[in-house]
Amino acid sequence: MVDTQALIQLKDFYTAQLLEDTLPFWFPGSIDTEYGGYLLMRDQDGSLIDDDKAVWIQGRAAWLLATLYNTVEPREEWLAAAKSGIDFLSRYCFDTDGRMFFHMTRDGRPIRKRRYFFSETFAAIAFAAYARASGDPEAANRARELFTLCIRYAEGEAPSAPKFTDTRPAKGIGVPMIMINTAQQLRETIGDPRCDTYITKWIREIETHFVKDDIRCVMEQVAADGSIIDHIDGRTLNPGHAIEGAWFILHEAVYRDNDPQLIDLGCRMLDYMWERGWDTEHGGILYFRDVYHKPVQEYWQDMKFWWPHNEAIIATLLAHLVTGNEKYAVWHRQVHDYAYRHFHDKENGEWFGYLHRNGSIAQTAKGNLFKGPFHLPRQEWYCARVLEKYIKQR
Numbered sequence: 001m002v003d004t005q006a007l008i009q010l011k012d013f014y015t016a017q018l019l020e021d022t023l024p025f026w027f028p029g030s031i032d033t034e035y036g037g038y039l040l041m042r043d044q045d046g047s048l049i050d051d052d053k054a055v056w057i058q059g060r061a062a063w064l065l066a067t068l069y070n071t072v073e074p075r076e077e078w079l080a081a082a083k084s085g086i087d088f089l090s091r092y093c094f095d096t097d098g099r100m101f102f103h104m105t106r107d108g109r110p111i112r113k114r115r116y117f118f119s120e121t122f123a124a125i126a127f128a129a130y131a132r133a134s135g136d137p138e139a140a141n142r143a144r145e146l147f148t149l150c151i152r153y154a155e156g157e158a159p160s161a162p163k164f165t166d167t168r169p170a171k172g173i174g175v176p177m178i179m180i181n182t183a184q185q186l187r188e189t190i191g192d193p194r195c196d197t198y199i200t201k202w203i204r205e206i207e208t209h210f211v212k213d214d215i216r217c218v219m220e221q222v223a224a225d226g227s228i229i230d231h232i233d234g235r236t237l238n239p240g241h242a243i244e245g246a247w248f249i250l251h252e253a254v255y256r257d258n259d260p261q262l263i264d265l266g267c268r269m270l271d272y273m274w275e276r277g278w279d280t281e282h283g284g285i286l287y288f289r290d291v292y293h294k295p296v297q298e299y300w301q302d303m304k305f306w307w308p309h310n311e312a313i314i315a316t317l318l319a320h321l322v323t324g325n326e327k328y329a330v331w332h333r334q335v336h337d338y339a340y341r342h343f344h345d346k347e348n349g350e351w352f353g354y355l356h357r358n359g360s361i362a363q364t365a366k367g368n369l370f371k372g373p374f375h376l377p378r379q380e381w382y383c384a385r386v387l388e389k390y391i392k393q394r
Contacts, residue, residue, distance in 0.1 A: 035108060043366065066133045095113060125186070168229065173210045206249070211265070239273040250262070282358050310339075311379070
């Protein structure tokens with residue numbers, strides 16, 4: 001039996017954390033009023049570590065601000081702050097070939113460009129959310145153009161520069177995962193007739209090639225035919241990443257009137273990777289595991305990073321709400337309690353990013369080239385939103 005009163009309290013907690021703790025750490029103080037965009041590389045107390053800008057995080061932050069405007073409250077300061085990020089992306093972050101950079105100076109000079117098209121996916125959802133908030137048709141057009149470009153890269157029609165030779169070809173779960181979520185965001189904000197078909201295709205790819213029911217596992221990368229590459233890189237699992245993919249699929253299940261096949265797939269993925277990733281000794285989600293329980297190459301394999309816990313909080317809550325299974329409520333309490341006890345900075349707000357296996361703080365940064373106002377505020381926003389919808393329906 002679902003305890004509605006407990007869910008109301010949980011909704012209120014996530015809402016308060018988002019609006020009174022997480023968001024004030026970043027905004028308005030991180031808005032770059034001189035060059036546009038955001039200064040997000042910050043230490044524990046909010047002081048600036050570096051004034052460089054990661055394009056991923058510029059797009060993610062603009063998406064967050066526009067999304068809050070669209071779904072929480074139409075505050076003009078959120079819309080103006082979102083526009084600052086959109087303007088910086090438009091003015092500085094595109095190369096002459098139409099692709100985006102990854103790492104910029106504060107004033108918009110490019111430092112680094114990556115093979116991956118994830119800068120483009122985050123920009124696509126940012127432009128789409130801003131288009132809905134502002135009514136700007138040019139932003140909507142840019143979002144659809146970026147989505148088209150991402151589809152071409154995801155489908156291999158516009159191959160990026162290879163990282164490896166063709167000796168041992170592999171593909172990762174990251175591409176279908178991020179494309180599912182990108183399509184879901186565009187569908188919700190500006191609409192795109194391609195979304196449903198492609199989402200179905202990418203979910204089928206994950207289920208067919210990456211989910212291994214026989215060994216209760218979700219692979220991070222596989223060979224072109226979906227077989228396991230029995231070498232150290234091919235065996236490496238990222239439980240938190242697969243759990244993120246699980247909630248993308250559960251979200252799609254809810255969108256499709258609680259599709260039972262998608263609920264089953266999402267819950268299997270969550271089950272398998274919780275079993276693989278939850279640290280039964282210290283609590284928390286371990287960062288890397290080996291599919292055959294062999295030693296992992298990366299030295300940070302037993303650390304606890306912030307974002308897998310954000311994804312597990314969402315996945316376990318969503319699984320509980322769509323199935324009513326008490327197991328997921330127990331898991332949700334476990335990961336929620338662990339994360340807010342160890343990662344949350346009660347003095348300054350927001351979360352630390354990196355813990356040792358025993359839960360002690362590895363370093364104090366709240367923002368860098370990969371961490372910023374995205375995984376945590378998205379978790380708090382999404383959980384509050386899905387709980388509110390569930391409570392109203394009951």
